[in-house]
Amino acid sequence: MHIVVCIKQVPDSAQIRVHPVTNTIMRQGVPTIINPYDLFSLEAALAIRDEHGGTVTVLSMGPPMAADSLRRALSIGADRAVLLTDRFFAGSDTLATSYALATAITKIASDQPVDMVFCGKQTIDGDTAQVGPGIARRLGFHQLTYVESVETIDRARRTVIVRRRAEGGVQVLRSELPCMVTMLEGSAVVRRGSMADALRAARADVTTWSAKDAGIEDISQCGLRGSPTVVRKVFAPQPRKEKAVLIEASAHDPVHMAEATIDTLFAALPGLNAELHAAAAR
Amino acid sequence: MSNEAPRSAAKKQLPEHFKAYTGVWVYIELERGQVHSVSWELLGEGRKLADQLKVPLAAVVLGPPDGSARAAVADSFCYGADRAYLMESALLADYRNEPYTRAMTDLVNTHKPEVLLLGATTLGRDLAGSVATTLKTGLTADCTELAIDAERSLAATRPTFGGSLLCTIMTLNVRPQMATIRPRVMAMPQRVDAPVGEVVEVPFDMAEDTIITKVIDFIADSSRDKVQLAYADIVVAGGLGLGNADNLRHVRELARVLGGEWGCSRPLVQKGWAPADRQIGQTGKTIRPKLYIAAGISGAIQHRVGVEGADLILAINTDKAAPILDFAHYALIADAAVALPALTTAFARRLGPAVRLAG
Numbered sequence: 037m038h039i040v041v042c043i044k045q046v047p048d049s050a051q052i053r054v055h056p057v058t059n060t061i062m063r064q065g066v067p068t069i070i071n072p073y074d075l076f077s078l079e080a081a082l083a084i085r086d087e088h089g090g091t092v093t094v095l096s097m098g099p100p101m102a103a104d105s106l107r108r109a110l111s112i113g114a115d116r117a118v119l120l121t122d123r124f125f126a127g128s129d130t131l132a133t134s135y136a137l138a139t140a141i142t143k144i145a146s147d148q149p150v151d152m153v154f155c156g157k158q159t160i161d162g163d164t165a166q167v168g169p170g171i172a173r174r175l176g177f178h179q180l181t182y183v184e185s186v187e188t189i190d191r192a193r194r195t196v197i198v199r200r201r202a203e204g205g206v207q208v209l210r211s212e213l214p215c216m217v218t219m220l221e222g223s224a225v226v227r228r229g230s231m232a233d234a235l236r237a238a239r240a241d242v243t244t245w246s247a248k249d250a251g252i253e254d255i256s257q258c259g260l261r262g263s264p265t266v267v268r269k270v271f272a273p274q275p276r277k278e279k280a281v282l283i284e285a286s287a288h289d290p291v292h293m294a295e296a297t298i299d300t301l302f303a304a305l306p307g308l309n310a311e312l313h314a315a316a317a318r
Numbered sequence: 319m320s321n322e323a324p325r326s327a328a329k330k331q332l333p334e335h336f337k338a339y340t341g342v343w344v345y346i347e348l349e350r351g352q353v354h355s356v357s358w359e360l361l362g363e364g365r366k367l368a369d370q371l372k373v374p375l376a377a378v379v380l381g382p383p384d385g386s387a388r389a390a391v392a393d394s395f396c397y398g399a400d401r402a403y404l405m406e407s408a409l410l411a412d413y414r415n416e417p418y419t420r421a422m423t424d425l426v427n428t429h430k431p432e433v434l435l436l437g438a439t440t441l442g443r444d445l446a447g448s449v450a451t452t453l454k455t456g457l458t459a460d461c462t463e464l465a466i467d468a469e470r471s472l473a474a475t476r477p478t479f480g481g482s483l484l485c486t487i488m489t490l491n492v493r494p495q496m497a498t499i500r501p502r503v504m505a506m507p508q509r510v511d512a513p514v515g516e517v518v519e520v521p522f523d524m525a526e527d528t529i530i531t532k533v534i535d536f537i538a539d540s541s542r543d544k545v546q547l548a549y550a551d552i553v554v555a556g557g558l559g560l561g562n563a564d565n566l567r568h569v570r571e572l573a574r575v576l577g578g579e580w581g582c583s584r585p586l587v588q589k590g591w592a593p594a595d596r597q598i599g600q601t602g603k604t605i606r607p608k609l610y611i612a613a614g615i616s617g618a619i620q621h622r623v624g625v626e627g628a629d630l631i632l633a634i635n636t637d638k639a640a641p642i643l644d645f646a647h648y649a650l651i652a653d654a655a656v657a658l659p660a661l662t663t664a665f666a667r668r669l670g671p672a673v674r675l676a677g
């Protein structure tokens with residue numbers, strides 16, 4: 037089995053701060069992490085490799101420092117890492133991103149055919165959930181999103197059975213390799229990686245490809261030029277005209293505080309009192 | 319990489335072959351005989367966009383020939399559609415990416431809409447990503463606001479990363495302009511008995527043996543363990559201001575006495591204090607209750623977009639300067655761990671013997 041796992045380096049959202057005056061995001065000094073959703077996909081890929089044998093290649097598109105995240109993926113247990121980095125990729129939206137990644141996967145497959153591609157369900161920064169389906173479509177791989185578990189893989193028949201989260205239930209799907217899978221969060225406990233992997237990762241080379249190295253011939257499909265969407269404006273939400281009305285109550289008297297609050301709510305929502313009584317009577 | 323830097327220089331120069339694209343389409347999510355209510359919400363929103371553009375609003379229904387798709391078409395007219403495109407085939411009985419992507423892209427290529435809206439559900443997101451890639455068009459996910467700009471383009475607004483900021487995204491030079499919107503973000507339109515609109519029936523010409531992926535089983539969620547948070551009339555939620563996991567019980571208690579549901583901000587899920595299906599906000603549930611009580615929640619944009627549809631918001635917070643006071647209607651400046659149990663006791667007393675406090 038040859039499995040490619042696409043990962044993205046993202047700022048650690050827990051440590052993002054907004055500038056109090058300019059209201060812009062302060063990215064400087066914010067540590068980066070592997071997009072948390074990608075880790076569930078990486079774990080699923082490693083588990084399949086452990087069971088069936090083969091290779092897990094991690095692939096990322098990003099600035100040169102995204103090599104850190106690839107190295108981290110190696111330390112968790114991935115076998116090879118490829119970084120796609122080029123100024124032509126700057127400003128890529130999801131359509132342009134899926135073009136670049138799909139082309140790189142085709143190039144990776146020219147050395148060793150790819151059976152499965154794993155992507156994160158979504159990223160925590162863009163949060164679009166579109167790159168995985170985009171890659172599947174471009175490669176002509178079967179698309180299996182929101183997967184809770186990969187149940188069985190029959191390498192001889194090249195079939196795969198997964199449980200997929202749908203609205204109102206779980207679909208059990210039988211499909212074929214090659215396929216693109218996105219895993220649901222919480223689908224497995226992500227391993228920590230062995231000491232041997234950590235040592236290997238520290239010494240390993242991350243293969244770095246420019247657009248040309250990856251076999252991208254049509255630069256007009258990359259970056260801003262290849263992105264049909266444009267950001268018209270970025271703005272702070274309108275505060276409501278009036279701020280919240282402060283409920284007057286003594287902070288030292290919880291009973292008074294509660295009574296004053298309930299009086300306020302009942303006055304503001306005339307039907308509430310009757311509805312609560314009706315609900316309580318049921 | 320991200321393109322979330324304004325490109326005001328970008329100009330609209332729609333290529334000639336896209337100029338024929340007209341009309342607003344809403345994909346009606348029919349699964350296992352039932353239409354997801356997000357589809358009606360989107361028809362309500364699509365109606366406004368279509369009226370502004372002075373074009374028809376169409377519903378797109380894909381489904382099996384068992385009557386359910388036709389029923390969905392009839393309902394679409396009651397929620398504001400002027401026209402419906404209907405594809406009926408046994409191959410469309412269960413949602414599968416391959417046949418649905420094919421059906422949708424064929425419809426778009428033949429009937430050329432300028433706007434295509436889908437619900438941001440597991441189905442809608444799976445389908446939208448494939449359709450947009452096939453059509454090589456722009457897709458904006460999880461929009462919180464839609465509008466038509468002076469040049470008749472769709473302006474799709476969504477929260478941007480990590481800060482209290484929103485961004486407006488346009489697809490200027492490709493059609494259709496696609497967007498997904500999460501359930502409960504848009505208001506449910508009034509259902510009216512409408513005269514029947516125009517039904518455009520389109521044949522679906524795929525053969526089952528060309529479709530590789532098969533649905534071999536469907537395990538329905540028992541409705542019992544499905545949290546009804548998104549549809550509750552009263553929601554009480556807690557944030558990091560609760561201080562510890564144990565204090566979440568005050569949130570649950572108040573919700574119970576009020577006959578409502580409880581929820582939380584994202585950090586509580588990340589800390590393992592609460593399960594993921596209780597999270598409210600951009601990456602959790604969007605709620606539209608009559609009353610929302612937010613205790614110890616600062617009101618970050620990602621939380622705000624999930625609760626703005628509430629009729630009345632009461633914030634309980636120790637900080638008068640917390641951002642939530644910018645959009646809450648009332649605020650109680652108090653320690654949540656004190657105020658919540660006091661409210662529970664006081665409500666229980668007023669509601670009388672029908673409500674008993676748990677021991």
Ligand SMILES: Cc1cc2nc3c(=O)[nH]c(=O)nc-3n(C[C@H](O)[C@H](O)[C@H](O)COP(=O)(O)OP(=O)(O)OC[C@H]3O[C@@H](n4cnc5c(N)ncnc54)[C@H](O)[C@@H]3O)c2cc1C
Nearest residue numbers: 557558559583584599600601602614615616620636637654
């Ligand atoms: C891509 C992305 C998606 C996100 N999605 C979501 C989402 O879906 N939902 C979500 O909620 N967040 C989401 N977030 C996180 C969001 O940005 C905030 O970090 C989060 O909402 C903050 O949670 P909080 O209000 O509980 O905590 P804090 O911001 O730490 O606020 C705690 C509040 O409690 C108050 N307080 C402190 N002590 C007390 C006390 N004793 N009594 C009463 N009040 C007290 C404080 O004054 C403060 O206002 C997302 C972030 C990103 C980057």
